[in-house]
Amino acid sequence: MNADELQASIDTVRTEVAALHAELVRYGLVVWTGGNVSGRVPGADLFVIKPSGVSYDDLEPGNMILCDLDGTVVPGSPGSERAPSSDTAAHAYVYRHMPAVGGVVHTHSSYAVAWAARGEPIPCVITAMADEFGGPIPVGPFAIIGDDSIGRGIVETLTGHRSRAVLMQNHGPFTIGVNAKDAVKAAVMVEDVARTVHHARQAGELIPIPQEAIDRLYDRYQQVYGQRTDARR
Numbered sequence: 134m135n136a137d138e139l140q141a142s143i144d145t146v147r148t149e150v151a152a153l154h155a156e157l158v159r160y161g162l163v164v165w166t167g168g169n170v171s172g173r174v175p176g177a178d179l180f181v182i183k184p185s186g187v188s189y190d191d192l193e194p195g196n197m198i199l200c201d202l203d204g205t206v207v208p209g210s211p212g213s214e215r216a217p218s219s220d221t222a223a224h225a226y227v228y229r230h231m232p233a234v235g236g237v238v239h240t241h242s243s244y245a246v247a248w249a250a251r252g253e254p255i256p257c258v259i260t261a262m263a264d265e266f267g268g269p270i271p272v273g274p275f276a277i278i279g280d281d282s283i284g285r286g287i288v289e290t291l292t293g294h295r296s297r298a299v300l301m302q303n304h305g306p307f308t309i310g311v312n313a314k315d316a317v318k319a320a321v322m323v324e325d326v327a328r329t330v331h332h333a334r335q336a337g338e339l340i341p342i343p344q345e346a347i348d349r350l351y352d353r354y355q356q357v358y359g360q361r362t363d364a365r366r
């Protein structure tokens with residue numbers, strides 16, 4: 134990739150990541166400046182993430198932060214005068230250790246955080262979970278922001294796991310995807326199923342879905358649902 138192609142790729146990811154932050158607001162997954170979205174720059178050891186503590190109303194491609202895979206802001210890049218998201222180290226750790234991941238999202242969506250506060254995995258009792266997550270949504274370890282511990286917890290929990298979402302204990306959901314949009318979808322869907330299963334359990338006993346059925350539902354959804362051009366195909 135030459136310099137012009139790299140710049141075009143960076144600009145495309147900046148535009149996508151900036152626009153995807155609006156989806157977190159649209160689906161009610163964040164309040165104030167909580168949460169964040171990042172996207173890997175294809176073909177480069179770079180990713181784009183939101184600036185820390187900046188209102189969602191003010192996010193735009195030009196103030197997204199371009200970082201290397203160590204989480205270091207690329208000097209002189211547009212937006213580099215601002216501090217990157219406080220979760221940049223976690224996102225960077227995921228990109229370094231999960232090469233197939235193209236996007237990472239974190240939210241504080243209420244129902245998912247409530248399951249995280251109990252340190253309780255969300256059981257796979259609805260077909261929407263089997264479709265999207267291929268089974269239960271796991272819990273990751275309690276980890277305090279500030280070093281690689283959150284990223285390490287995400288990677289250790291999701292590596293080899295079908296789920297694209299992990300509930301970091303006492304904190305909230307982190308999701309991954311083949312690209313940033315795929316990770317945002319997982320963030321939307323984890324809150325949706327967290328809410329549904331919460332209400333179902335309040336009303337009575339949950340009925341587990343047999344593993345064979347979960348496998349069939351997951352395979353169908355991943356291979357058949359949607360269009361052949363979908364990013365996860």
Ligand SMILES: O=C(CO)[C@@H](O)[C@@H](O)COP(=O)(O)O
Nearest residue numbers: 167168169185186218219278
């Ligand atoms: O959960 C946390 C901090 O613990 C952050 O994800 C959230 O508050 C958003 O922070 P940023 O604005 O991305 O720095």
